[in-house]
Amino acid sequence: MSGPTDAESSDSDAEAADSPGTVYLVGSGPGDPELLTVKAKRLLESADVVLHDKLPGPEIIGLIPEEKREDVGKRAGGERTSQADINARLVELAREGKTVVRLKGGDSFVFGRGGEEAQHLAANGIPFEYVPGITSAIAGPGVAGIPVTHRDHASSVSFVTGHEDPTKDESSVNWDALAATGGTIVVLMGVGKLPDYTQALRDAGMDPETPVALVERATWEDMRVATGTLDTIVDVRDAAGIEPPAITVIGDVAGTREEVLHFLR
Incomplete structure:
Protein backbone atom coordinates (compact mmCIF):
# COMPACT_ATOMS: atom_id res chain seq x y z
CA MET A 1 0.00 0.00 0.00
CA THR A 135 -10.26 28.17 45.90
CA SER A 136 -8.15 29.23 48.86
CA ALA A 137 -10.97 31.65 49.77
CA ILE A 138 -12.86 28.65 51.17
CA ALA A 139 -10.10 26.11 51.75
CA GLY A 140 -7.81 28.53 53.61
CA PRO A 141 -10.25 29.32 56.39
CA GLY A 142 -11.54 25.72 56.37
CA VAL A 143 -8.21 24.05 57.08
CA ALA A 144 -7.76 26.53 59.95
CA GLY A 145 -11.04 25.30 61.45
CA ILE A 146 -13.09 28.26 60.24
CA PRO A 147 -16.23 27.69 58.12
CA VAL A 148 -16.96 30.71 55.92
CA THR A 149 -20.67 30.23 56.58
CA HIS A 150 -22.34 28.97 59.74
CA ARG A 151 -26.01 28.69 60.64
CA ASP A 152 -25.49 30.58 63.91
CA HIS A 153 -22.97 33.17 62.74
CA ALA A 154 -23.01 33.91 59.00
CA SER A 155 -25.65 33.40 56.33
CA SER A 156 -23.59 35.19 53.69
CA VAL A 157 -19.96 35.48 52.65
CA SER A 158 -18.21 38.17 50.61
CA PHE A 159 -14.95 37.53 48.77
CA VAL A 160 -12.75 40.58 48.28
CA THR A 161 -9.33 41.15 46.78
CA GLY A 162 -6.83 43.16 48.80
CA HIS A 163 -4.69 43.64 45.69
CA GLU A 164 -6.61 45.66 43.12
CA ASP A 165 -5.33 47.05 39.86
CA PRO A 166 -2.68 49.60 40.91
CA THR A 167 -3.67 51.91 38.05
CA LYS A 168 -7.07 52.60 39.65
CA ASP A 169 -7.51 56.07 41.15
CA GLU A 170 -9.43 54.62 44.09
CA SER A 171 -10.59 51.28 45.44
CA SER A 172 -13.76 49.84 43.96
CA VAL A 173 -14.43 47.84 47.15
CA ASN A 174 -17.30 49.36 49.12
CA TRP A 175 -16.18 48.68 52.68
CA ASP A 176 -19.17 50.63 54.07
CA ALA A 177 -21.54 48.24 52.31
CA LEU A 178 -19.59 45.20 53.45
CA ALA A 179 -19.68 46.38 57.05
CA ALA A 180 -23.43 46.87 56.80
CA THR A 181 -24.06 43.53 55.09
CA GLY A 182 -22.69 41.43 57.94
CA GLY A 183 -21.76 37.80 57.42
CA THR A 184 -18.21 36.78 56.66
CA ILE A 185 -15.66 38.82 54.73
CA VAL A 186 -12.76 36.90 53.18
CA VAL A 187 -9.91 39.01 51.82
CA LEU A 188 -7.41 37.42 49.45
CA MET A 189 -3.96 38.93 48.92
CA GLY A 190 -4.68 41.46 51.65
CA VAL A 191 -1.86 41.17 54.19
CA GLY A 192 -0.12 44.37 53.12
CA LYS A 193 -3.32 46.43 53.05
CA LEU A 194 -4.61 45.02 56.35
CA PRO A 195 -4.32 48.36 58.23
CA ASP A 196 -6.28 50.15 55.50
CA TYR A 197 -9.32 47.91 55.27
CA THR A 198 -9.61 47.10 58.97
CA GLN A 199 -9.66 50.86 59.60
CA ALA A 200 -12.21 51.31 56.80
CA LEU A 201 -14.48 48.69 58.37
CA ARG A 202 -14.20 50.28 61.82
CA ASP A 203 -14.95 53.68 60.32
CA ALA A 204 -18.02 52.12 58.69
CA GLY A 205 -19.31 51.03 62.08
CA MET A 206 -18.16 47.43 62.35
CA ASP A 207 -17.59 46.33 65.94
CA PRO A 208 -13.85 46.61 66.78
CA GLU A 209 -14.18 43.34 68.72
CA THR A 210 -15.20 41.39 65.59
CA PRO A 211 -13.01 38.25 65.38
CA VAL A 212 -10.38 38.17 62.62
CA ALA A 213 -8.04 35.36 61.52
CA LEU A 214 -5.02 35.35 59.22
CA VAL A 215 -4.17 32.08 57.50
CA GLU A 216 -0.71 32.04 55.93
CA ARG A 217 0.23 29.40 53.33
CA ALA A 218 -2.96 27.42 53.85
CA THR A 219 -2.50 23.62 53.45
CA TRP A 220 1.28 24.02 52.98
CA GLU A 221 3.58 22.26 55.45
CA ASP A 222 4.58 25.60 57.00
CA MET A 223 1.02 26.93 57.32
CA ARG A 224 0.44 29.38 60.17
CA VAL A 225 -2.67 30.93 61.70
CA ALA A 226 -2.90 34.12 63.78
CA THR A 227 -6.10 35.41 65.39
CA GLY A 228 -7.25 38.67 66.90
CA THR A 229 -9.99 41.25 66.49
CA LEU A 230 -10.65 44.01 64.02
CA ASP A 231 -8.94 46.33 66.51
CA THR A 232 -5.87 44.16 67.26
CA ILE A 233 -5.18 42.12 64.13
CA VAL A 234 -2.60 44.52 62.64
CA ASP A 235 -0.48 44.25 65.81
CA VAL A 236 -1.01 40.47 65.79
CA ARG A 237 0.17 40.32 62.16
CA ASP A 238 3.29 42.31 62.96
CA ALA A 239 4.13 40.31 66.09
CA ALA A 240 3.66 36.98 64.31
CA GLY A 241 5.43 38.11 61.13
CA ILE A 242 2.57 36.91 58.90
CA GLU A 243 3.49 37.30 55.24
CA PRO A 244 1.88 36.59 51.85
CA PRO A 245 0.33 34.42 50.63
CA ALA A 246 -2.32 34.70 53.32
CA ILE A 247 -6.10 34.89 53.68
CA THR A 248 -7.90 37.28 56.04
CA VAL A 249 -11.20 36.09 57.55
CA ILE A 250 -13.35 38.74 59.22
CA GLY A 251 -16.53 37.88 61.10
CA ASP A 252 -17.96 35.85 63.94
CA VAL A 253 -17.03 32.59 62.20
CA ALA A 254 -13.36 33.37 62.91
CA GLY A 255 -14.16 33.03 66.60
CA THR A 256 -15.28 29.42 66.22
CA ARG A 257 -11.71 28.23 65.59
CA GLU A 258 -10.97 28.10 69.32
CA GLU A 259 -13.85 25.67 69.85
CA VAL A 260 -12.47 23.08 67.41
CA LEU A 261 -8.74 23.76 67.55
CA HIS A 262 -7.75 20.89 69.86
CA PHE A 263 -9.46 18.31 67.64
CA LEU A 264 -8.42 19.79 64.32
CA ARG A 265 -5.90 17.73 62.34
Missing part, protein backbone atom coordinates in the same frame (compact mmCIF):
# COMPACT_ATOMS: atom_id res chain seq x y z
CA SER A 2 1.54 3.30 -1.05
CA GLY A 3 2.11 6.16 1.40
CA PRO A 4 0.98 9.77 1.00
CA THR A 5 2.44 11.83 -1.81
CA ASP A 6 4.71 14.80 -1.07
CA ALA A 7 1.79 17.12 -1.89
CA GLU A 8 -0.52 15.28 0.52
CA SER A 9 2.10 15.41 3.28
CA SER A 10 2.58 19.12 2.69
CA ASP A 11 -1.18 19.73 2.91
CA SER A 12 -1.34 17.73 6.14
CA ASP A 13 1.51 19.71 7.69
CA ALA A 14 -0.11 22.99 6.69
CA GLU A 15 -3.42 21.91 8.20
CA ALA A 16 -1.69 20.99 11.49
CA ALA A 17 0.05 24.36 11.56
CA ASP A 18 -3.30 26.11 11.06
CA SER A 19 -4.95 24.16 13.92
CA PRO A 20 -3.94 25.70 17.24
CA GLY A 21 -3.45 23.69 20.38
CA THR A 22 -5.72 24.02 23.40
CA VAL A 23 -4.95 26.13 26.47
CA TYR A 24 -6.19 24.77 29.80
CA LEU A 25 -6.77 27.35 32.54
CA VAL A 26 -6.13 25.10 35.54
CA GLY A 27 -6.64 25.87 39.22
CA SER A 28 -4.19 23.94 41.40
CA GLY A 29 -6.01 24.45 44.70
CA PRO A 30 -4.49 25.98 47.84
CA GLY A 31 -1.16 24.16 47.69
CA ASP A 32 -1.48 20.64 49.08
CA PRO A 33 -0.81 18.33 46.08
CA GLU A 34 -3.45 15.90 47.35
CA LEU A 35 -6.02 18.63 46.74
CA LEU A 36 -5.25 18.76 43.02
CA THR A 37 -8.18 17.49 41.01
CA VAL A 38 -7.70 14.26 39.07
CA LYS A 39 -8.16 16.23 35.86
CA ALA A 40 -5.58 18.85 36.81
CA LYS A 41 -3.01 16.15 37.56
CA ARG A 42 -3.70 14.41 34.25
CA LEU A 43 -3.28 17.65 32.32
CA LEU A 44 0.00 18.47 34.07
CA GLU A 45 1.29 15.06 32.99
CA SER A 46 0.11 15.30 29.39
CA ALA A 47 0.70 18.98 28.55
CA ASP A 48 3.52 20.07 26.29
CA VAL A 49 4.12 23.25 28.30
CA VAL A 50 3.01 24.49 31.74
CA LEU A 51 3.10 28.21 32.49
CA HIS A 52 3.01 28.73 36.25
CA ASP A 53 3.76 31.24 38.96
CA LYS A 54 4.76 30.55 42.58
CA LEU A 55 1.30 30.26 44.14
CA PRO A 56 0.69 26.57 43.32
CA GLY A 57 3.51 25.86 45.78
CA PRO A 58 6.79 23.96 45.49
CA GLU A 59 5.29 20.48 45.87
CA ILE A 60 2.86 20.91 42.99
CA ILE A 61 5.39 22.67 40.79
CA GLY A 62 7.76 19.80 41.55
CA LEU A 63 5.29 17.37 39.96
CA ILE A 64 5.84 19.04 36.57
CA PRO A 65 8.80 17.76 34.52
CA GLU A 66 11.39 20.51 34.46
CA GLU A 67 11.56 20.60 30.67
CA LYS A 68 7.83 21.48 30.54
CA ARG A 69 7.92 24.35 33.03
CA GLU A 70 7.85 28.04 32.27
CA ASP A 71 7.92 30.26 35.36
CA VAL A 72 5.92 33.40 34.60
CA GLY A 73 5.70 34.64 38.19
CA LYS A 74 7.74 37.03 40.27
CA ARG A 75 11.52 36.68 40.02
CA ALA A 76 14.44 37.76 42.17
CA GLY A 77 14.74 41.51 42.58
CA GLY A 78 10.99 42.04 42.21
CA GLU A 79 10.93 41.46 38.43
CA ARG A 80 7.62 40.08 37.23
CA THR A 81 6.26 38.72 33.96
CA SER A 82 3.55 41.12 32.84
CA GLN A 83 0.05 39.86 32.13
CA ALA A 84 0.39 41.10 28.55
CA ASP A 85 3.50 38.93 28.09
CA ILE A 86 1.73 35.91 29.59
CA ASN A 87 -1.24 36.41 27.28
CA ALA A 88 1.04 36.67 24.26
CA ARG A 89 2.99 33.57 25.26
CA LEU A 90 -0.18 31.50 25.63
CA VAL A 91 -1.26 32.45 22.11
CA GLU A 92 2.24 31.85 20.71
CA LEU A 93 2.51 28.35 22.16
CA ALA A 94 -1.03 27.39 21.11
CA ARG A 95 -0.35 28.55 17.55
CA GLU A 96 2.60 26.17 17.51
CA GLY A 97 0.04 23.39 18.04
CA LYS A 98 1.04 22.75 21.66
CA THR A 99 -1.20 21.67 24.50
CA VAL A 100 -0.68 24.33 27.16
CA VAL A 101 -1.57 24.44 30.85
CA ARG A 102 -1.79 27.82 32.52
CA LEU A 103 -1.46 26.80 36.17
CA LYS A 104 -2.73 29.07 38.94
CA GLY A 105 -3.04 28.75 42.68
CA GLY A 106 -6.57 28.20 43.99
CA ASP A 107 -9.07 28.71 41.19
CA SER A 108 -8.06 30.71 38.14
CA PHE A 109 -11.44 32.48 37.95
CA VAL A 110 -11.32 33.70 41.59
CA PHE A 111 -9.01 36.74 41.58
CA GLY A 112 -6.62 34.76 39.39
CA ARG A 113 -6.96 36.79 36.16
CA GLY A 114 -8.14 33.69 34.37
CA GLY A 115 -11.09 35.61 32.98
CA GLU A 116 -8.74 38.06 31.28
CA GLU A 117 -6.74 35.21 29.79
CA ALA A 118 -9.90 33.52 28.53
CA GLN A 119 -10.96 36.73 26.79
CA HIS A 120 -7.54 37.15 25.19
CA LEU A 121 -7.47 33.56 23.96
CA ALA A 122 -10.96 33.84 22.49
CA ALA A 123 -10.09 37.13 20.77
CA ASN A 124 -7.15 35.38 19.10
CA GLY A 125 -9.08 32.29 18.04
CA ILE A 126 -7.43 29.95 20.55
CA PRO A 127 -9.57 27.15 22.04
CA PHE A 128 -9.40 26.93 25.82
CA GLU A 129 -10.93 25.03 28.70
CA TYR A 130 -11.46 26.17 32.28
CA VAL A 131 -10.52 23.54 34.87
CA PRO A 132 -11.80 24.49 38.34
CA GLY A 133 -9.57 24.33 41.39
CA ILE A 134 -10.37 24.47 45.10
Whole structure:
Protein backbone atom coordinates (compact mmCIF):
# COMPACT_ATOMS: atom_id res chain seq x y z
CA MET A 1 0.00 0.00 0.00
CA SER A 2 1.54 3.30 -1.05
CA GLY A 3 2.11 6.16 1.40
CA PRO A 4 0.98 9.77 1.00
CA THR A 5 2.44 11.83 -1.81
CA ASP A 6 4.71 14.80 -1.07
CA ALA A 7 1.79 17.12 -1.89
CA GLU A 8 -0.52 15.28 0.52
CA SER A 9 2.10 15.41 3.28
CA SER A 10 2.58 19.12 2.69
CA ASP A 11 -1.18 19.73 2.91
CA SER A 12 -1.34 17.73 6.14
CA ASP A 13 1.51 19.71 7.69
CA ALA A 14 -0.11 22.99 6.69
CA GLU A 15 -3.42 21.91 8.20
CA ALA A 16 -1.69 20.99 11.49
CA ALA A 17 0.05 24.36 11.56
CA ASP A 18 -3.30 26.11 11.06
CA SER A 19 -4.95 24.16 13.92
CA PRO A 20 -3.94 25.70 17.24
CA GLY A 21 -3.45 23.69 20.38
CA THR A 22 -5.72 24.02 23.40
CA VAL A 23 -4.95 26.13 26.47
CA TYR A 24 -6.19 24.77 29.80
CA LEU A 25 -6.77 27.35 32.54
CA VAL A 26 -6.13 25.10 35.54
CA GLY A 27 -6.64 25.87 39.22
CA SER A 28 -4.19 23.94 41.40
CA GLY A 29 -6.01 24.45 44.70
CA PRO A 30 -4.49 25.98 47.84
CA GLY A 31 -1.16 24.16 47.69
CA ASP A 32 -1.48 20.64 49.08
CA PRO A 33 -0.81 18.33 46.08
CA GLU A 34 -3.45 15.90 47.35
CA LEU A 35 -6.02 18.63 46.74
CA LEU A 36 -5.25 18.76 43.02
CA THR A 37 -8.18 17.49 41.01
CA VAL A 38 -7.70 14.26 39.07
CA LYS A 39 -8.16 16.23 35.86
CA ALA A 40 -5.58 18.85 36.81
CA LYS A 41 -3.01 16.15 37.56
CA ARG A 42 -3.70 14.41 34.25
CA LEU A 43 -3.28 17.65 32.32
CA LEU A 44 0.00 18.47 34.07
CA GLU A 45 1.29 15.06 32.99
CA SER A 46 0.11 15.30 29.39
CA ALA A 47 0.70 18.98 28.55
CA ASP A 48 3.52 20.07 26.29
CA VAL A 49 4.12 23.25 28.30
CA VAL A 50 3.01 24.49 31.74
CA LEU A 51 3.10 28.21 32.49
CA HIS A 52 3.01 28.73 36.25
CA ASP A 53 3.76 31.24 38.96
CA LYS A 54 4.76 30.55 42.58
CA LEU A 55 1.30 30.26 44.14
CA PRO A 56 0.69 26.57 43.32
CA GLY A 57 3.51 25.86 45.78
CA PRO A 58 6.79 23.96 45.49
CA GLU A 59 5.29 20.48 45.87
CA ILE A 60 2.86 20.91 42.99
CA ILE A 61 5.39 22.67 40.79
CA GLY A 62 7.76 19.80 41.55
CA LEU A 63 5.29 17.37 39.96
CA ILE A 64 5.84 19.04 36.57
CA PRO A 65 8.80 17.76 34.52
CA GLU A 66 11.39 20.51 34.46
CA GLU A 67 11.56 20.60 30.67
CA LYS A 68 7.83 21.48 30.54
CA ARG A 69 7.92 24.35 33.03
CA GLU A 70 7.85 28.04 32.27
CA ASP A 71 7.92 30.26 35.36
CA VAL A 72 5.92 33.40 34.60
CA GLY A 73 5.70 34.64 38.19
CA LYS A 74 7.74 37.03 40.27
CA ARG A 75 11.52 36.68 40.02
CA ALA A 76 14.44 37.76 42.17
CA GLY A 77 14.74 41.51 42.58
CA GLY A 78 10.99 42.04 42.21
CA GLU A 79 10.93 41.46 38.43
CA ARG A 80 7.62 40.08 37.23
CA THR A 81 6.26 38.72 33.96
CA SER A 82 3.55 41.12 32.84
CA GLN A 83 0.05 39.86 32.13
CA ALA A 84 0.39 41.10 28.55
CA ASP A 85 3.50 38.93 28.09
CA ILE A 86 1.73 35.91 29.59
CA ASN A 87 -1.24 36.41 27.28
CA ALA A 88 1.04 36.67 24.26
CA ARG A 89 2.99 33.57 25.26
CA LEU A 90 -0.18 31.50 25.63
CA VAL A 91 -1.26 32.45 22.11
CA GLU A 92 2.24 31.85 20.71
CA LEU A 93 2.51 28.35 22.16
CA ALA A 94 -1.03 27.39 21.11
CA ARG A 95 -0.35 28.55 17.55
CA GLU A 96 2.60 26.17 17.51
CA GLY A 97 0.04 23.39 18.04
CA LYS A 98 1.04 22.75 21.66
CA THR A 99 -1.20 21.67 24.50
CA VAL A 100 -0.68 24.33 27.16
CA VAL A 101 -1.57 24.44 30.85
CA ARG A 102 -1.79 27.82 32.52
CA LEU A 103 -1.46 26.80 36.17
CA LYS A 104 -2.73 29.07 38.94
CA GLY A 105 -3.04 28.75 42.68
CA GLY A 106 -6.57 28.20 43.99
CA ASP A 107 -9.07 28.71 41.19
CA SER A 108 -8.06 30.71 38.14
CA PHE A 109 -11.44 32.48 37.95
CA VAL A 110 -11.32 33.70 41.59
CA PHE A 111 -9.01 36.74 41.58
CA GLY A 112 -6.62 34.76 39.39
CA ARG A 113 -6.96 36.79 36.16
CA GLY A 114 -8.14 33.69 34.37
CA GLY A 115 -11.09 35.61 32.98
CA GLU A 116 -8.74 38.06 31.28
CA GLU A 117 -6.74 35.21 29.79
CA ALA A 118 -9.90 33.52 28.53
CA GLN A 119 -10.96 36.73 26.79
CA HIS A 120 -7.54 37.15 25.19
CA LEU A 121 -7.47 33.56 23.96
CA ALA A 122 -10.96 33.84 22.49
CA ALA A 123 -10.09 37.13 20.77
CA ASN A 124 -7.15 35.38 19.10
CA GLY A 125 -9.08 32.29 18.04
CA ILE A 126 -7.43 29.95 20.55
CA PRO A 127 -9.57 27.15 22.04
CA PHE A 128 -9.40 26.93 25.82
CA GLU A 129 -10.93 25.03 28.70
CA TYR A 130 -11.46 26.17 32.28
CA VAL A 131 -10.52 23.54 34.87
CA PRO A 132 -11.80 24.49 38.34
CA GLY A 133 -9.57 24.33 41.39
CA ILE A 134 -10.37 24.47 45.10
CA THR A 135 -10.26 28.17 45.90
CA SER A 136 -8.15 29.23 48.86
CA ALA A 137 -10.97 31.65 49.77
CA ILE A 138 -12.86 28.65 51.17
CA ALA A 139 -10.10 26.11 51.75
CA GLY A 140 -7.81 28.53 53.61
CA PRO A 141 -10.25 29.32 56.39
CA GLY A 142 -11.54 25.72 56.37
CA VAL A 143 -8.21 24.05 57.08
CA ALA A 144 -7.76 26.53 59.95
CA GLY A 145 -11.04 25.30 61.45
CA ILE A 146 -13.09 28.26 60.24
CA PRO A 147 -16.23 27.69 58.12
CA VAL A 148 -16.96 30.71 55.92
CA THR A 149 -20.67 30.23 56.58
CA HIS A 150 -22.34 28.97 59.74
CA ARG A 151 -26.01 28.69 60.64
CA ASP A 152 -25.49 30.58 63.91
CA HIS A 153 -22.97 33.17 62.74
CA ALA A 154 -23.01 33.91 59.00
CA SER A 155 -25.65 33.40 56.33
CA SER A 156 -23.59 35.19 53.69
CA VAL A 157 -19.96 35.48 52.65
CA SER A 158 -18.21 38.17 50.61
CA PHE A 159 -14.95 37.53 48.77
CA VAL A 160 -12.75 40.58 48.28
CA THR A 161 -9.33 41.15 46.78
CA GLY A 162 -6.83 43.16 48.80
CA HIS A 163 -4.69 43.64 45.69
CA GLU A 164 -6.61 45.66 43.12
CA ASP A 165 -5.33 47.05 39.86
CA PRO A 166 -2.68 49.60 40.91
CA THR A 167 -3.67 51.91 38.05
CA LYS A 168 -7.07 52.60 39.65
CA ASP A 169 -7.51 56.07 41.15
CA GLU A 170 -9.43 54.62 44.09
CA SER A 171 -10.59 51.28 45.44
CA SER A 172 -13.76 49.84 43.96
CA VAL A 173 -14.43 47.84 47.15
CA ASN A 174 -17.30 49.36 49.12
CA TRP A 175 -16.18 48.68 52.68
CA ASP A 176 -19.17 50.63 54.07
CA ALA A 177 -21.54 48.24 52.31
CA LEU A 178 -19.59 45.20 53.45
CA ALA A 179 -19.68 46.38 57.05
CA ALA A 180 -23.43 46.87 56.80
CA THR A 181 -24.06 43.53 55.09
CA GLY A 182 -22.69 41.43 57.94
CA GLY A 183 -21.76 37.80 57.42
CA THR A 184 -18.21 36.78 56.66
CA ILE A 185 -15.66 38.82 54.73
CA VAL A 186 -12.76 36.90 53.18
CA VAL A 187 -9.91 39.01 51.82
CA LEU A 188 -7.41 37.42 49.45
CA MET A 189 -3.96 38.93 48.92
CA GLY A 190 -4.68 41.46 51.65
CA VAL A 191 -1.86 41.17 54.19
CA GLY A 192 -0.12 44.37 53.12
CA LYS A 193 -3.32 46.43 53.05
CA LEU A 194 -4.61 45.02 56.35
CA PRO A 195 -4.32 48.36 58.23
CA ASP A 196 -6.28 50.15 55.50
CA TYR A 197 -9.32 47.91 55.27
CA THR A 198 -9.61 47.10 58.97
CA GLN A 199 -9.66 50.86 59.60
CA ALA A 200 -12.21 51.31 56.80
CA LEU A 201 -14.48 48.69 58.37
CA ARG A 202 -14.20 50.28 61.82
CA ASP A 203 -14.95 53.68 60.32
CA ALA A 204 -18.02 52.12 58.69
CA GLY A 205 -19.31 51.03 62.08
CA MET A 206 -18.16 47.43 62.35
CA ASP A 207 -17.59 46.33 65.94
CA PRO A 208 -13.85 46.61 66.78
CA GLU A 209 -14.18 43.34 68.72
CA THR A 210 -15.20 41.39 65.59
CA PRO A 211 -13.01 38.25 65.38
CA VAL A 212 -10.38 38.17 62.62
CA ALA A 213 -8.04 35.36 61.52
CA LEU A 214 -5.02 35.35 59.22
CA VAL A 215 -4.17 32.08 57.50
CA GLU A 216 -0.71 32.04 55.93
CA ARG A 217 0.23 29.40 53.33
CA ALA A 218 -2.96 27.42 53.85
CA THR A 219 -2.50 23.62 53.45
CA TRP A 220 1.28 24.02 52.98
CA GLU A 221 3.58 22.26 55.45
CA ASP A 222 4.58 25.60 57.00
CA MET A 223 1.02 26.93 57.32
CA ARG A 224 0.44 29.38 60.17
CA VAL A 225 -2.67 30.93 61.70
CA ALA A 226 -2.90 34.12 63.78
CA THR A 227 -6.10 35.41 65.39
CA GLY A 228 -7.25 38.67 66.90
CA THR A 229 -9.99 41.25 66.49
CA LEU A 230 -10.65 44.01 64.02
CA ASP A 231 -8.94 46.33 66.51
CA THR A 232 -5.87 44.16 67.26
CA ILE A 233 -5.18 42.12 64.13
CA VAL A 234 -2.60 44.52 62.64
CA ASP A 235 -0.48 44.25 65.81
CA VAL A 236 -1.01 40.47 65.79
CA ARG A 237 0.17 40.32 62.16
CA ASP A 238 3.29 42.31 62.96
CA ALA A 239 4.13 40.31 66.09
CA ALA A 240 3.66 36.98 64.31
CA GLY A 241 5.43 38.11 61.13
CA ILE A 242 2.57 36.91 58.90
CA GLU A 243 3.49 37.30 55.24
CA PRO A 244 1.88 36.59 51.85
CA PRO A 245 0.33 34.42 50.63
CA ALA A 246 -2.32 34.70 53.32
CA ILE A 247 -6.10 34.89 53.68
CA THR A 248 -7.90 37.28 56.04
CA VAL A 249 -11.20 36.09 57.55
CA ILE A 250 -13.35 38.74 59.22
CA GLY A 251 -16.53 37.88 61.10
CA ASP A 252 -17.96 35.85 63.94
CA VAL A 253 -17.03 32.59 62.20
CA ALA A 254 -13.36 33.37 62.91
CA GLY A 255 -14.16 33.03 66.60
CA THR A 256 -15.28 29.42 66.22
CA ARG A 257 -11.71 28.23 65.59
CA GLU A 258 -10.97 28.10 69.32
CA GLU A 259 -13.85 25.67 69.85
CA VAL A 260 -12.47 23.08 67.41
CA LEU A 261 -8.74 23.76 67.55
CA HIS A 262 -7.75 20.89 69.86
CA PHE A 263 -9.46 18.31 67.64
CA LEU A 264 -8.42 19.79 64.32
CA ARG A 265 -5.90 17.73 62.34
